[in-house]
Amino acid sequence: MPRTRSRRLDQVYGAIASPTRRAILTALAGGEVNVGRLARRFPVSFNAVSKHVKVLERAGLVSRRVRGREHWLRLRAEPLREAARWLARQRVFWDARLDALEVLLRDDAGGR
Amino acid sequence: MPRTRSRRLDQVYGAIASPTRRAILTALAGGEVNVGRLARRFPVSFNAVSKHVKVLERAGLVSRRVRGREHWLRLRAEPLREAARWLARQRVFWDARLDALEVLLRDDAGGR
DNA sequence: CGGATATTCTACCAATCGGTTGAATAATAA
DNA sequence: TTATTATTCAACCGATTGGTAGAATATCCG
Secondary structure, X not given: OOOXXXXXXXXXXXXXXXXXXXXXXXXXXXXXXXXXHHHOOOOOOHHHXXXXXXXXXXXXXXXXXXXXXXXXXXXXXXXXXXXXXXXXXXXXXHHHHHHHHHHHOXXXXXXX | OOOOOOHHHHHXXXXXXXXHHHHHHHHHOOOOEEHHHHHHOOOOOHHHHHHHHHHHHHXXXXXXXXXXXXXXXXXXXXXXXXXXXXXXXXXXXXXXXXXXXXXXXXXXXXXX
């Protein structure tokens, strides 16, 4: 019985549904970065990046440490682990049933 | 060097960011269901469910087989596997770096 | 045929999203 | 103090989203 309702899960999947935000997370995996330096790496405005960061923060994927006028961002892996766990659990759950179905219902017609 | 840009990934994560759609997928794991029967399980209108299904279809997570006036829906696990793979890869990638950072930068202050 | 059923399509609405620009705030540097 | 730098906040814009309701289409049933 996989859980399907979780605000945190909504936020995490919503956050990583954006390629820009996935790229931000990847950039952050290299270590702490401040917003300005991060923004310079992307083809959108500083403010746009600032907004994306806030989305990631809300999802718990990024934390912020204010040091003077600079805000240093840091990756938080825990919610990502949760998300991975949910997907993995679902995958196993589905695969079992799907494999059984594939065998039974041989109509296929080139899926997709 | 994890890939971060992929339309398919965007669609899959976007699709599963909605609890209703996650619930639909879970419902579909039990076997093929037609749209009407599926819709009856949810507290939103038939049309709303029909739309959600279309989103899942666009993401490749659901396929449709029209049989007379009924449309039978079936789970497609492959894109889900992709999504799980991406997350798993990222998780490993990040964990390694984060663990190293955690040891170095001991400021913590109760994460989350 | 005519009516009921299953479904999509179209149109609409309010809310959110991703982006912009400009103003406000706060910290550093001169 | 004044200027510069780093950042958020506020307002705006057009596109998308999640929902609704109603019309259109196609199938099944009497």
